[in-house]
Amino acid sequence: MSDTGIGAAVRRKEDFRFLTGQGNYTDDINRPNQTYGYIVRSPYAHATINSIDTSSVKEADGVVAVFTGEDMQVGSIPCGWGVNNKDGSPMNEPFHPALAQGKVRHVGDQVAIVIAETYAQAKDAAELLEVDYEELPASINMENAVNGGPAVHDDIPSNLCYDWELGDEAEVNAVFDNAHHITSLDIVNNRLVANPMEPRAAIGEYDTATGEYTLFTTSQNPHVIRLLMGAFVLQIPEHKLRVVAPDVGGGFGTKIYHYAEEAIVTWAAGQIKRPIKWTCERADAFVSDAHGRDNLTHCELALDADGKFIGLRVYTKANMGAYLSTFSTCVPTYLHSTLLAGVYTTPVIYSNVKAVFTNTVPVDAYRGAGRPEATYLLERLVDRAAREMGIPQDEIRRKNFIPTDAFPYQTPVALQYDSGDYFATLEGAQKMADVDGFAARKAEAASRGKLRGLGYSTYVEACGIAPSAVVGSLGARAGLFESANIRVHPTGSVTVYTGSHSHGQGHETTFAQLVSDTLGIPIENVDISHGDTNKVAFGMGTYGSRSLAVGGEAMMKALNKVVDKAKKIAAHVLEADAGDIEFADGKFAVTGTDKEMAFGDVALTAYVPHNFPHDELEPGLEEQAFYDPNNFTFPGGCHICEVEIDPETGVTEIVSMSAMDDVGRVINPMIVEGQIQGGLAQGIGQALLEGAVYDEDSGQLLNGSYMDYTMPRADDLPSFKVGTSETLCAHNSLGVKGCGEVGAIGSPPSVINAIVDALWDLGVTDISMPATPQKVWHAIQDAKMAQAAE
Amino acid sequence: MVKISMTVNGKNVEGEVSPRTLLVEFIREHLKLTGTHVGCDTSQCGACVIHVDGDSAKSCTMLAVQADGSNIITIEGLANGEEMHPMQAAFKENHGLQCGFCTPGMVMSAIDLANKNGDLTEELVREGLEGNICRCTGYHNIVKSVLDGANAMKAAE
The missing domain is CATH 3.30.365.10 (Aldehyde oxidase/xanthine dehydrogenase, molybdopterin binding domain)
Structure with a gap:
């Protein structure tokens, strides 16, 4: 191995520019004769727009132009993945306007753009825009939305995008009828905001000499934006549209999608024949960046007398928000239900997913996308089943692991895993976590009045997205x-x-x-x-x-x-x-x-x-x-979390977080470890700290700032123990699998399982994410009350 | 409009700003020093941290006029040509950055932490970086970087 070749921890070539302030992010770019745009957004979750009066805006200092939905008559922002209902009919796919057409459907929905010589002038003038809204009742909560709640889209009274299934429900039910034991759980997979530190930004530009448009944008995939915006929204052919995504300050999924603001500044630049820069403020990012997760799931695992998993059935409601974001529809279906076999030999699986429209920000992929949701419900079920049947956590997993000599392994939920060794990653994580010493640490903590718990998560994910033939047959409208x-x-x-x-x-x-x-x-x-x-x-x-x-x-x-x-x-x-x-x-x-x-x-x-x-x-x-890959890749591994809870305050401290992951061949171990550490932090964030909260009546996002939405800080997290254990991908030349998402996919259930482990003897059997001190404290008090009443 | 002048990275600069102009806007828009970033609007994220008269400060929380007459150092003022400041070098060596957006503020805060504490510990660093949010790294390597960088700064004294 050379010191710069495959396997070497080469220090990063990009670091000098980032460390010396010479990065080139979208907001750092300024174009000659540039103007500034400010997007006026809906303050209501659901309202009819009776009229918009722009006259005072146009007279304000420095204003160059103001455009509303009436001016901007363009194509619908497209969804990239069609999902069919159980009966084979296509999903409901509502029109997604760049600027509102007579109605707004979530707080933050785009209503107008005010363009001025300076950003301050644009923002000041926007205050003068008179929009006559007539507020309408809104569907915020998914349960209400599908049970007669107000229709988000008039032509979709059910608020259902689709009602989809995978597997044979009757066959799975028959297995459950003869099961020795059934473990059931109701799961909330909390709604998250991706929060890359760089807010989204876009600069639109039009060259009158060549007829070429240029869009600088904070995107993870500029060609995809060119295709979606050019072909579907603005009808600009590829040779007349250049999209540049320069240095981008984090994405985590939320910068995949084609956003309205990109189309607005590009289109408006063509109207005023001057460049327009738009930079999102954080408050607006909270109500316009696609959110992540937000599933409600009822799930059941059937076991035989020996603790072998014999069947799994899962019923999920997945929030789509008000419109279909680019990949929203595939997340709870093809990126979620196809992962429900996990690392286990469960022979029959059924999954039903109802995707629901609500008057909230669109929901789409966030780091892991579907796979964290699948892993979470599965690992919570396995943990609970082990407790109910009196089987040690590692033993129930080993008993059900796909044997190392069984690859390639065809799961009952469409995927064929090419390689893996789940026994090795479990053993590796147990060593790193010093599981043998846990009993002594628990006793020592108890002597200080603290509660210790240890939680497992053994997981697999599907990434290296994706073989075009496979995803095409499942509804993807693009090759991958x-x-x-x-x-x-x-x-x-x-x-x-x-x-x-x-x-x-x-x-x-x-x-x-x-x-x-x-x-x-x-x-x-x-x-x-x-x-x-x-x-x-x-x-x-x-x-x-x-x-x-x-x-x-x-x-x-x-x-x-x-x-x-x-x-x-x-x-x-x-x-x-x-x-x-x-x-x-x-x-x-x-x-x-x-x-x-x-x-x-x-x-x-x-x-x-x-x-x-x-x-x-x-x-x-x-x-x-x-x-074009032959198959997905299948990283997997084991995460073990150890927590210490103060029963007086409900505060959970993560005292140890160990991750042993198989990401295939490692090209740069320093970068791989960094990716895993970052993923773990986001997983722990989901488990302990984060969750977007909407007021159920007004549809206002209640924690739309960093003062309210709990981003993980340095003192919320421990140092991590991270290791890799390689099996090579069998279908690519490098043997690589992927490491970007494993941390966020594997870790959340390990944290919650550790909390449940710490509290189980008190009678607490479940806790939902985020396990805030208040929630943990209440669970402890409720359990104590229940015990006292007995 | 108000006339202001200050020293930025060792150079005297002057400008004419509206009284409401934030210091970070003056630095980014007037001086075109775009290494200082804006990641939030509530003074939480710390991407805009600079040094004002030797103390770290969130430049989104000061008006430009408040900095009139001050001595300011931004991320652009740390390296000597190709040679990075020991804290910058420690971030590179320990992979203390990924997307790079929080990095300038993180480095400026880290230098201030090192300057103001005799012996840094992991706990002190984690507490000291409370006002700087990173979404990429999970802080593990940032903590290592700051401890290493602080030692290197001490050794260079």
């Missing part, structure tokens, strides 16, 4: 391949153009390691370029832990083409047969001779082709590849 272009310059340095997008993942380093390793050139000679549709051929972007497993594989494919071409060039110069050329350590050598040529010399020759046989060999050294 990736592209890469390797441009070898005449002096042997390399620029890679990748369709993946880095917004914290360190692609500029990890991808450069692949190139350095494959071509045998110094990592300093490699630059990774991404995020600009005018530079990169095409790209589906970064989400679903797909960058290395799909984007990296595309790069490897293109690199192999470069090596093949370079061998032909070397063969020509060295007067040998291309088949006799070996390439190793950056040198092309003729087998069995001392004739060789360095990579840089081959590169130079490619661009100085003075005696090339041009009918056989083209000049230049640049190759492109598209890669």
Whole structure:
């Protein structure tokens, strides 16, 4: 292994610019003659707009223009995934306007854009906009929405987007009828706000000379935005629309989607023929960034007398919010129900999902997307079943694990896992967590009046999203391949153009390691370029832990083409047969001779082709590849959480968090560990701290700021114990699986199971996320009251 | 409009601002020093932390006019050309950043913490960074970076 190749903890190439204040985020960009936009949003959850009077706004200082829905008559913001109902009929798919058309459907819905010479002028003038709203009753809570609540969309009185199922309900019910034991749980998967630290921003620009539009935007996937906005909303053909996603300050899913503001500034720039910058304030981000999770689930696990899982049935209501965000519909279905086998051999599974419209912000994928929800309900059920049947937590898991020699393993819920070793990750995590010493630590804590608990989560997830043929058959309206272009310059340095997008993942380093390793050139000679549709051929972007497993594989494919071409060039110069050329350590050598040529010399020759046989060999050294994966990848592992609870205050302290994950081959262990640590923090945030709370009458988001929504801070979290245990992905050349989401997927149930473990002897059997001190304290008091009453 | 002048990263600067202009707006929009970031509107996130007369301050919480006559250091004022400040170097070495957006404020807070505490501990660092939110790293590597950076600063004295 070289010190910059595969497996090396190379320090990040991107860090210098970020650490010295030279990052280039969207709001850092200023265009000549730029104006500033302020978006006026609905203060109501549901209202009819009788009229909008813009006259005072237009007269205000510095105002350039104001546009409402009446002015902006464009296409619907599209949903990228069609899901069918049980009966095969298509889902309900309401019109999603960029600017409200006569009605607003959630607090934060876009009503108008005010454009002025300065941001302050735009914001001041927006105060003068007179909107005559007629407030309507709203559906905020999902249960109410599907039980006769006010219709969010007039043409969908049921408030149901779809009623979908996977599996044979009758077959599963028959298994339950003969089960030795049934464990049941009602689960709330709390609604989260992704909260990347960089708020969304967009700059729209129109070039009157060329007729070309440019959009700078905080996106995880600029080509996807170009396609969705260009083809569906604004009808701008690709060659007249450039989308640039420069440095992006975190995404976590919420920057995947095509947002109304992107279309608004692009369209409006065409109207006023000047660039328009819009930057979201945090308060507006809370009511306009797509939220995550928000499922209500009833689930049941059937077991035989030996503790083997024999059946699982799951009934979920998933909140879509007021409109369908780009990938909203696939999250609770194909990214959730297909994961319900988990790491276990459960033979029959049934899942029903009702997707519900409410007068709330649209809900879509947030780190893990569907898989954390599946893992959470499953691991809570397993934990409870073990307690009810008196089986140790590790034993019930080992008893039901998919055997290590059973791969490839076909689950009853559509997926085929290619590789994994769940026994190894469980054992590894148990060692890291010093499970053997837990009893002594619990006794010591008890001597101080504290309650200790230990919780397990053993999980698998599906990422490396995704084989186009599979997702296409399931309703995806796009392919999920990736592209890469390797441009070898005449002096042997390399620029890679990748369709993946880095917004914290360190692609500029990890991808450069692949190139350095494959071509045998110094990592300093490699630059990774991404995020600009005018530079990169095409790209589906970064989400679903797909960058290395799909984007990296595309790069490897293109690199192999470069090596093949370079061998032909070397063969020509060295007067040998291309088949006799070996390439190793950056040198092309003729087998069995001392004739060789360095990579840089081959590169130079490619661009100085003075005696090339041009009918056989083209000049230049640049190759492109598209890669479509054969299957999803399946990282898995075990997270063990140890908590200490103060029964007097209900405060839960995480004293130890251990994660042993199998993410396949590790290219850069430093970056992988960082990704896992960040995921763990978001998982712990969900379990202990975070949850978006709506007022059920007014539909106002009650905790829409950092003073109210509890973001995890440094002193809320412990140092983590993180390790990796490799089994290689069987269907890609690198053997990589993906590490971006495992932390957030595996950890929440381990935290809650640990809390339940600590409180079980008091009679507390369940606690919902987020397990705030108030909630834990009340659970303890309620249990004490119940015991006293007995 | 009000005329103000101050020293920013060792240079004298002047400007004419509206009285309501926030210091962070002056730094980003007037001085074009875009390394200082804005991540919230309630003075919680700390992405805008700079040093004002030797103390860390959230530049979204001060008016530009309040900084008239002050000596200000922003993230752009730490490195000496290619050579990073020991705290910046420690963040790189310990992978204390991912997306980089909270990083400038985090580094400025960390330097102030190191300056004002003799011996930093993990607990002190976690408490000291209460006003800086990072969504990417889970803070694990930030804490390591700050402890390392503080030691390096001490060694460089």
